[in-house]
Amino acid sequence: DVKVTQSSRYLVKRTGEKVFLECVQDMDHENMFWYRQDPGLGLRLIYFSYDVKMKEKGDIPEGYSVSREKKERFSLILESASTNQTSMYLCASSQLTGDRFSYEQYFGPGTRLTVT
């Protein structure tokens, strides 16, 4: 059974704080993803990684950075949290994919971040 875990279910931070969200998967998946989900806007891809130390920008990377030092772990960093980063953050992982082909993604339980 695929397991994707995230470090916190709920998090409250102050504006300007540096925030770390951690994600770990146990399925030896190559690809890992960070999304945020807001009402009416659906899932928006922030960053993804297809290998250790590799990262690619998604649709909304501004204000975020990521780190992938080990295959199973993918971290999302908010360098200086702002109130408009209050959201649900979801991590996902999947097997390595081909050029036009994608395998299914498995999601972690999410972190509901509130920035005050």
Next chain:
Amino acid sequence: RKEVEQDPGPFNVPEGATVAFNCTYSNSASQSFFWYRQDCRKEPKLLMSVYSSGNEDGRFTAQLNRASQYISLLIRDSKLSDSATYLCGDSSASKIIFGSGTRLSIRP
């Protein structure tokens, strides 16, 4: 035009009914598609993957129409527990592009 579009609903149907909703996609080269179910304040969970013309799993059937570029999800004999938001996804290289979801509410 959005890459993946879904009717947001809500679809409100009685228990036992058959319900279907569509998802249109714009990338004609897409090879794989997905339906996810998401309960309120929970993560999306994979319901079905579609790699060819369609897929069936119990009461759930997904159909792919490449000519018109949409995938559909049919739920037969709907249960109260089917109430959720259903997200469709279209593969794009190594990513999935998700629609905003269709809300389904099953009433007793």
